[in-house]
Amino acid sequence: xxxxxxxxxxxxxxxxxxxxxxxxxxxxxxWLVLMTILVAGLVTFRRLIRVPGLLLxxxxxxxxxVGAMWGSNGGYRLQKKFFxxxxxxxxxxxxxxxxxxxxxxAEDDKVLAKLPFSIYLEDFRMEYYSSRxxxxxxxxxxxxxxxxxxxxxxxxxxxxKIKIVRIFRNFKIDISSDKKVTTDAAGAGMNPAIEINIExxxxxxxxxxxxxxxxxKSYSDDGLKFTYVSQQTSAVKDYFSDVIILEEEKQIAxxxxxxxxxxxxxxxxxxxxxxxxxxxxxxxxxxxSDSGLNMVYGGYLMLSLxxxxxxxxxxxxxxxxxxxxxx
Amino acid sequence: xxxxxxxLGLLLYIAIAIxxxxxxxxxxxxxxxxxxxxxLGFAVMLVAFGYRWYQVRHIPMQNxxxxxxxxxxxxxxxxxxxxxxxxxxxxxxxxxIASILLVPAGFIFNAEPQKLPPxxxxxxxxxxxxxxxxxxxxxxxxxxxxxxxxxxxxxxxSELPVSFEQSTYRMVCLGFPLLxLGLLLxxxxxxxxxxxxxxxxxxxxxxxxxxxxxxGYFHFRYMFGKKxxxxxxxxxxxGMTVIIITLLWVNLSKLFSGLHSYAM
Numbered sequence: 001x002x003x004x005x006x007x008x009x010x011x012x013x014x015x016x017x018x019x020x021x022x023x024x025x026x027x028x029x030x031w032l033v034l035m036t037i038l039v040a041g042l043v044t045f046r047r048l049i050r051v052p053g054l055l056l057x058x059x060x061x062x063x064x065x066v067g068a069m070w071g072s073n074g075g076y077r078l079q080k081k082f083f084x085x086x087x088x089x090x091x092x093x094x095x096x097x098x099x100x101x102x103x104x105x106a107e108d109d110k111v112l113a114k115l116p117f118s119i120y121l122e123d124f125r126m127e128y129y130s131s132r133x134x135x136x137x138x139x140x141x142x143x144x145x146x147x148x149x150x151x152x153x154x155x156x157x158x159x160x161k162i163k164i165v166r167i168f169r170n171f172k173i174d175i176s177s178d179k180k181v182t183t184d185a186a187g188a189g190m191n192p193a194i195e196i197n198i199e200x201x202x203x204x205x206x207x208x209x210x211x212x213x214x215x216x217k218s219y220s221d222d223g224l225k226f227t228y229v230s231q232q233t234s235a236v237k238d239y240f241s242d243v244i245i246l247e248e249e250k251q252i253a254x255x256x257x258x259x260x261x262x263x264x265x266x267x268x269x270x271x272x273x274x275x276x277x278x279x280x281x282x283x284x285x286x287x288x289s290d291s292g293l294n295m296v297y298g299g300y301l302m303l304s305l306x307x308x309x310x311x312x313x314x315x316x317x318x319x320x321x322x323x324x325x326x327x
Numbered sequence: 328x329x330x331x332x333x334x335l336g337l338l339l340y341i342a343i344a345i346x347x348x349x350x351x352x353x354x355x356x357x358x359x360x361x362x363x364x365x366x367l368g369f370a371v372m373l374v375a376f377g378y379r380w381y382q383v384r385h386i387p388m389q390n391x392x393x394x395x396x397x398x399x400x401x402x403x404x405x406x407x408x409x410x411x412x413x414x415x416x417x418x419x420x421x422x423x424i425a426s427i428l429l430v431p432a433g434f435i436f437n438a439e440p441q442k443l444p445p446x447x448x449x450x451x452x453x454x455x456x457x458x459x460x461x462x463x464x465x466x467x468x469x470x471x472x473x474x475x476x477x478x479x480x481x482x483x484x485s486e487l488p489v490s491f492e493q494s495t496y497r498m499v500c501l502g503f504p505l506l507x508l509g510l511l512l513x514x515x516x517x518x519x520x521x522x523x524x525x526x527x528x529x530x531x532x533x534x535x536x537x538x539x540x541x542x543g544y545f546h547f548r549y550m551f552g553k554k555x556x557x558x559x560x561x562x563x564x565x566g567m568t569v570i571i572i573t574l575l576w577v578n579l580s581k582l583f584s585g586l587h588s589y590a591m
Contacts, residue, residue: 004539011532013576018527068525090522129442233443259445260520271522272445288522296524300511307504 009126023073035065045189053310060302066136067295074314075292087289088113094123096282097183101248104287116264117252122124122242124275124283125184128169129235135194135210136227137162139218149194158201159223166195171211180207185280192230198222239272241283257285266289328434330388332554335382339376339433342368344401346426353419365422369403372425376400383440389447390438391578397457399428407466413501414495420471451516457568459509463570466541469495470567473560492556495563496548503541509537533573540566 006027012020021027038058041048048054069075071089079085091104091112096148100118103111133149138234147153147164155162170185171193182195192212199205200222212230219225241257245265255263263270267290274284330336345368353361376396379387387393402425408416418428443452476491489497514532518524525531544562552559 002541004543006358007532007536007539010527011529011536013395013527014529015527022527236445237442249532259515260451262519262522269518269522271520272530273522284404287523293518293524297515300515304504304508304511307507311500311504 004031006030020211028069028074031065031069035062035069036067038062051310053306053314054305056145056302056312059304061303062144063299065299067297067299068291069292070290071292072296076289081290085291086113087291088287089289089291091287092269093119093285093287094282095119095241095243095285097124098181115266115268116247118246119263119270119285120244120246121283122244123183123240124280125240125243126169126275126280127167127237127240129237133192133228133230135164135196136229138219138225138227140223149228157224160201160239161199162224163199165197165207167204168195170280171209171226183280185278194228194229196226198224220269239275239283241272241285242268243270257283312317329541331433331438333438334374334412335378335438336433338371338378339396339429342371342375343372343426343429343433346422346429349422350419350426353422361418361422361477365403365406365418368425369400372396372400372403385443386453386457388453388460389441389443390436391575392432393576394439394456394460394492395428395432396438397460398464399418399425399432401461402428405461405464405468409498409501411498413494414489415468415472415497417468417471417475417494420518423473424467425432442484446520451512453521455509455512455516458512462502462509462576465505466570469502469563472498472546473563473567476560477564481536492559495560497562499541499544500565503545506541508523510534511550516537530573530577533569533577537566537569537573542568 006022010021012136013021036059042055044056055057067301070079073089073096076089079087088104091106093104095100095101098121100120102115102118104113105111119264121135134146134148135153137145137157138153139157145155147155149161149164149167151164151167153164166184168182168184169192172183172185174181174183178201194210196208196210197205198208206222208220208226210226210228212228216225217228238258242254243257243263244254244262245252253265257263257272259272263274269288269290271286271288272283273286276282331339345364349361349364349368352364376387378392379396383389383393388397402421406418406421410418472491472494476495479491513531514524517526517531544559544566547555547562548559578582
């Protein structure tokens with residue numbers, strides 16, 4: 001009942017204030033008392049141990065509480081004091097393209113922890129919902145084909161096989177270094193472009209950029225003319241950070257971090273959080289330590305199985321047995 | 328309030344009319360006709376649901392318009408399941424509720440198709456929301472049974488040889504695992520999308536509160552339910568109230584702003 005009342009009170013506080021409230025000392029005492037009551041209940045009421053569903057429900061709740069407390073701010077202080085585990089519970093990483101970073105920082109840029117590995121950002125990109133955009137391909141006979149502006153879309157012609165490799169909302173190229181680097185700059189779609197790969201009949205592949213604002217007036221050597229018709233929307237479909245994990249300068253793993261697909265490595269989860277709104281040159285990852293998470297997930301699993309068994313499957317089994325016995 | 332002069336709007340208005348007619352005809356005890364109409368209403372809703380799915384290119388559960396459309400669509404199959412499997416009646420009220428649920432969808436909520444933002448592009452979107460929608464519909468039915476138990480004579484017979492109190496219990500037993508799964512799937516999704524399995528968001532807090540009400544119901548019923556059966560039913564009505572707050576007040580009120588604010 002008290003937890004019910006506290007939940008309703010917490011709902012009126014808002015996320016930040018509720019988080020502080022539920023992690024305050026009086027509530028820490030409450031959580032400990034609640035856990036004690038759950039354990040005491042298991043010991044006192046034998047039925048809770050005899051009935052598998054009820055046992056699992058209560059064990060699941062205990063597991064969730066233990067995991068949550070281990071992963072709380074207080075839990076991290078205990079980890080550091082008694083076990084020497086020094087992890088940052090939460091922070092950010094700002095990583096520029098073509099650079100590596102291993103510091104977790106707070107909102108005020110104070111360094112919270114240094115990771116034993118680095119994260120190198122190969123590229124940050126965004127995907128937009130685009131409607132009615134397409135690539136027109138024309139050969140010297142005047143035949144015209146249309147393919148949608150989707151990465152992976154292909155067109156197989158006598159002149160060659162054309163595949164869309166990348167779509168730029170705002171194409172920019174950095175020629176300051178020896179290696180020319182193309183990026184999709186953030187902000188309004190001022191220079192839409194498509195990168196295509198053309199595989200010629202002789203097996204040679206070449207790369208080409210087609211710009212919506214710069215029309216190709218004549219046919220190129222391959223005998224084709226490309227026109228990109230772009231009608232972009234501003235609705236963001238997804239954000240992507242292509243990263244490489246480096247340990248002692250060696251590449252350990254590669255991953256694309258996007259919303260709903262975080263990176264999990266070295267006891268931390270890395271989430272796509274924000275980006276450079278001007279140039280799209282850096283990404284911001286939110287970093288969470290995974291302390292206590294397995295216990296919480298274990299508790300979730302126990303709780304799910306328990307309620308399904310106790311309220312559904314147990315009755316289905318009884319009904320099925322009666323049916324088999326002809327009752 | 329605005330009238331939706333679209334195909335989907337037309338389907339909704341037809342469904343409202345059919346469901347309401349079902350309710351009236353059931354009251355007049357033309358059972359066979361009412362059954363046929365009830366099924367017809369469901370068929371119209373199924374078409375509306377499918378049409379919306381095709382229109383938005385994802386399962387239509389993103390905003391309140393789609394949620395209420397889904398809730399109304401689920402009522403008929405639930406009615407049939409409860410009658411046949413749990414011996415719980417109440418189809419007359421179910422038809423009325425299906426009609427009422429479509430009114431805000433048909434006249435109030437914005438039906439403009441929306442693109443899915445990145446956070447909703449997850450395989451957990453459908454199971455989390457669908458499971459919650461189904462649990463809400465079941466708990467509405469439980470609340471109706473509880474209401475009948477409280478405001479009719481305790482000794483009066485319901486349509487079937489199961490008392491209102493027992494019907495309430497059966498419905499809550501059916502819906503509680505779904506409510507639990509909805510809460511846990513949402514937490515898991517929150518971890519994948521935002522980094523934290525519990526963000527103390529108002530929606531999360533009210534969802535936990537609604538779950539705790541039914542936990543309280545089970546504990547009370549086990550310990551004191553035989554002596555105080557009317558309090559059992561009161562728990563369920565309180566649970567329904569908390570669910571309504573979770574679904575509507577949290578989304579619509581500026582009092583609660585949080586990560587679930589897009590579901591409008």
